[in-house]
Amino acid sequence: MATEAYAVDVDDVVKRFGKQIALDGVSLRVRRGEVYGLLGPNGAGKTTLIRSLVGLVAPEKGTVTVLGRRMPQLAVLAHVGYMTQQAALYPDLSAEENVHFFGAINGRVDGVREALEFVDLWDRRKSVVSTLSGGMRTRCSLACALVHKPDLLLLDEPTVGVDPQLRVQLWDGFRKMAAGGTSIVVSSHVMDEAERCDRLGLIRFGKLLAEGTVAEIKAKAGVDRLEDAFLKLSEASPA
Amino acid sequence: MSASRVRAITQRLLHQFRRDRRTLALLFGAPLIILGLLGYLLRGGGDVPKMGLVNLDLGGNGGLVASTLERSKTVSASRMSAADAAAKLRTGDIAGYVVFPPDFSTVAFQSHSIAPEIHLEGSQPGLSQSIVQAVSQSFVTLAGRVGGIQFAPRITFLYGGSSFDTLDYFGAAFIGLVVFFLVFVITAVAFLRERGQGTLERLMASPLRRAEIVLGYMLGFTVLALVQSAEVLAFSLLVLHVHNVGNVALIFLLEALMAIAAVNLGIFLSMFARTEFQAVQFIPLVIVPQVLLAGIIFPISTEPGPLQALSRVLPLTYAVEGLRNIMIKGADLTWSSLQLDVGVVLGFCILVILAGAMTLRRRIA
Numbered sequence: 075m076a077t078e079a080y081a082v083d084v085d086d087v088v089k090r091f092g093k094q095i096a097l098d099g100v101s102l103r104v105r106r107g108e109v110y111g112l113l114g115p116n117g118a119g120k121t122t123l124i125r126s127l128v129g130l131v132a133p134e135k136g137t138v139t140v141l142g143r144r145m146p147q148l149a150v151l152a153h154v155g156y157m158t159q160q161a162a163l164y165p166d167l168s169a170e171e172n173v174h175f176f177g178a179i180n181g182r183v184d185g186v187r188e189a190l191e192f193v194d195l196w197d198r199r200k201s202v203v204s205t206l207s208g209g210m211r212t213r214c215s216l217a218c219a220l221v222h223k224p225d226l227l228l229l230d231e232p233t234v235g236v237d238p239q240l241r242v243q244l245w246d247g248f249r250k251m252a253a254g255g256t257s258i259v260v261s262s263h264v265m266d267e268a269e270r271c272d273r274l275g276l277i278r279f280g281k282l283l284a285e286g287t288v289a290e291i292k293a294k295a296g297v298d299r300l301e302d303a304f305l306k307l308s309e310a311s312p313a
Numbered sequence: 314m315s316a317s318r319v320r321a322i323t324q325r326l327l328h329q330f331r332r333d334r335r336t337l338a339l340l341f342g343a344p345l346i347i348l349g350l351l352g353y354l355l356r357g358g359g360d361v362p363k364m365g366l367v368n369l370d371l372g373g374n375g376g377l378v379a380s381t382l383e384r385s386k387t388v389s390a391s392r393m394s395a396a397d398a399a400a401k402l403r404t405g406d407i408a409g410y411v412v413f414p415p416d417f418s419t420v421a422f423q424s425h426s427i428a429p430e431i432h433l434e435g436s437q438p439g440l441s442q443s444i445v446q447a448v449s450q451s452f453v454t455l456a457g458r459v460g461g462i463q464f465a466p467r468i469t470f471l472y473g474g475s476s477f478d479t480l481d482y483f484g485a486a487f488i489g490l491v492v493f494f495l496v497f498v499i500t501a502v503a504f505l506r507e508r509g510q511g512t513l514e515r516l517m518a519s520p521l522r523r524a525e526i527v528l529g530y531m532l533g534f535t536v537l538a539l540v541q542s543a544e545v546l547a548f549s550l551l552v553l554h555v556h557n558v559g560n561v562a563l564i565f566l567l568e569a570l571m572a573i574a575a576v577n578l579g580i581f582l583s584m585f586a587r588t589e590f591q592a593v594q595f596i597p598l599v600i601v602p603q604v605l606l607a608g609i610i611f612p613i614s615t616e617p618g619p620l621q622a623l624s625r626v627l628p629l630t631y632a633v634e635g636l637r638n639i640m641i642k643g644a645d646l647t648w649s650s651l652q653l654d655v656g657v658v659l660g661f662c663i664l665v666i667l668a669g670a671m672t673l674r675r676r677i678a
Contacts, residue, residue: 128518148520156518162511179519218515 080139081106081226081257082127087136089122089280096122097133098280104226104259104273109252111271112261113304119280120261121159124228127259128156141225152180155224159231161215163203169214170199173221180222189217192247194240208235216244220251227251229260233267245270265301276304283307335591343597350605350620357617362440364390364447365398365410372418378429379413381451388447402432402471405650408440408614409433411448411466426463427452435470436641437612438482472642477556484555485640486609486633488545492568493575493629494600496538500579501592504530509588523673531576531666538572559639563646567635570658574628577665584672603629628661 082104089097096119104110112120125131126138129146143150163172173190177183190196193213203211212235220227227248233241245267248258252272260271268274269288276283276291284291284307288300295303330337366382368375382390393401398410412430414420421427431448433441449464473481507513516526546565549555557564582599586592605611606620607629613621624630635654638644644651 130514130517148522151518152520154518156515158511158514160511162515164512165510176515176519179516179521181520 079106080104081108081141082110082259083137083139084123084126085137085139087123087126087133087138089126089131089133095280097126099136100277100280100282101136102275102282102285104257106257107252107255108272109248109258109260109270111268111274112259112277113263113265113268113274114261114277115263118277120277121230122280123277124156124230124259124261127226127228128154152222153225155219155222155227157216157219157227157229157232159234161208161211163211163215163218165204166202168200168202169195169206169210169217172203172214173217176218177221180224182222185221185223189221192220193217194243209237209240212236213240213244223256225256227256227258229258231261231263233262233264241267265299265304268300276307278308283310336594339594339597347597347601347605350602353617354605354611354620357620359615359617359620361387361389362408362443362612362615363406364388364444365401365407366390366392367395367398367410367412368392369395369415370413370417371415372421374418374421375413378451382411382447385447385451387443387450390447398432402434405434407434408437409444411444421462426465428465428467431466431468433468433470435473435477436482436637438477438479439612440615441470473556480553481556482641483609484549484553485557485636486607488549488555488564489568489571489632489636490604490607490609490629491545492538492542493571493632494596495541496534496572496575497579497600498593498596499537500530500534500576501583501586501595502589503534504580504583505586505589505592508583524670527577527580527666527670527673530580531573534576534579535569535573538576539569542568542572555640557640558643559641560645563639563651564636567632567639567655567658570655570662571632574658574662574665577662577669580669581665581672584669603627606630607633609633628658631657 080103082102084100084102087097087100088095098119100119100123102110112123114120122131126133127140127145128151129138129148132146138145140147141150141153164175167175170186170190173186174183177186177189187196190199193216195210195213195217198206198210203214206214212232216229216232219229233244236244248260249270252258260267262268271288273285273287274291275285284294284303286294291307292298292300292303295306297303297306330340364382366379368379370376379390379392382388383392393410395412398407398412401407402410410432412432414428414430417427417429429448431445433444435441445466445468448466452462452464468475470477507516542565546561546568550557550561578599582595583592586595606613606616606624607627608624613624613630616624631654635651635658638648638651638654646652646655
């Protein structure tokens, strides 16, 4: 699977929920070993896009290809890690038991310790999840997403509720994973996080407004700050 | 105490319910359904118990009582030969029969004692009672003619007997019911929790197949359900000494099938609920009518016709009947009636397993 040029290839995807259009002809490609940031306000379609990458949303139009496989396909999901926005964990199980379970359903349990150390929860591994703080649950949820050492990691706002110090630490971890060949798609509405992505996709009202490196996007908008670039590009293409 | 703060809570509550149409429908619909069902069951002019009359009396009194019984509104009595009556009792076509022996009239006049033989099927206490009552009432006419007479029937039971108490009759049915009910509720709620806490989304984004999820759930809960079944059975037999003449392994087999069916019914129905609250609402809709109609309390043969048809399609009916067949009548798998009971429960199991796996797939696609 490592021979495929793109980790993610989304081509002209359309998805509506009733009258609400969630994805309006989105096309984007994520290269191997790249950290791709999906940037956009709440309700822009980031979560729907990520869910379409794991086959939880069936597009009405367009195609989604993940790690060289046309979605939906079950087998490829063993190589994909998905962290939902809400910390999806079993509250009655310990942190370690949760991570072990999600490893097991993906066919790999050898990375439990590494995953828990990555999120700095190894010392709290015996704690039952319902006794953990919100930030710890987010971290545990992240550990569950990467325990099976996926080739593609999908992170839906992974650093919400995580303190700044750990956030820096997690981003260092993401960069390290990317350097090791893992492709990462991360959604965020925090601009300083976006600066750490290799490339960005700006998304609003279900449309991809702009795509490129941080420098490219700033240049396109003709401004110095990413935040200003986002605002300017949003104005340029009204809904 | 602030009236406006209290009012805020009251208002919020009513607003919430206005949005939850389903809970409202249940709140105002379910009582009517349940009470209506109960009313129809008790006043719907159901069938009366069937009984046989075997008149061998050489005098005229046997015939007199027999024709009084034939006119009775509380039983449906018809004349037959002794051999016929015995056979029909065994097949369950009649709930009992009364025999007036050849010396019936003579004895009645000589010793001022009426001694008919009443043979009862015995597995359903309600039916037995109706028959004994009808027979004793039919002698009122005769007693008036003879005067100062004693009613001393000789009663025999095909199954059970006079030593049976209420628990012996209902124990068999309740063993199945308790397991079915609790396992259903626990599974439905657990599956909904998976949905609510977001972990189901994660499972769906993994290579897990839908059938693997359903099967995994089924096995997990089946382990719990089997332990519970064993516990309920042991308590009933060893502590409560509920009457049992049948094979304990067979009882456990039927219970285990019920438990598996309940697990899968729980998974299946949880697809139609958004919250745990809504899952609990299935109890009055799914469980209560089954309890009323499965023949646990009211014998199916005396229900109004349309309800009998309904009872005959409820799986719990066959489970209860099967458990009674085993525990009270000592049935084994060579009995065709037990084969039917086990077969229906097994079929229901397979049906809900398939339904659970299919609905899960549909919801995610």
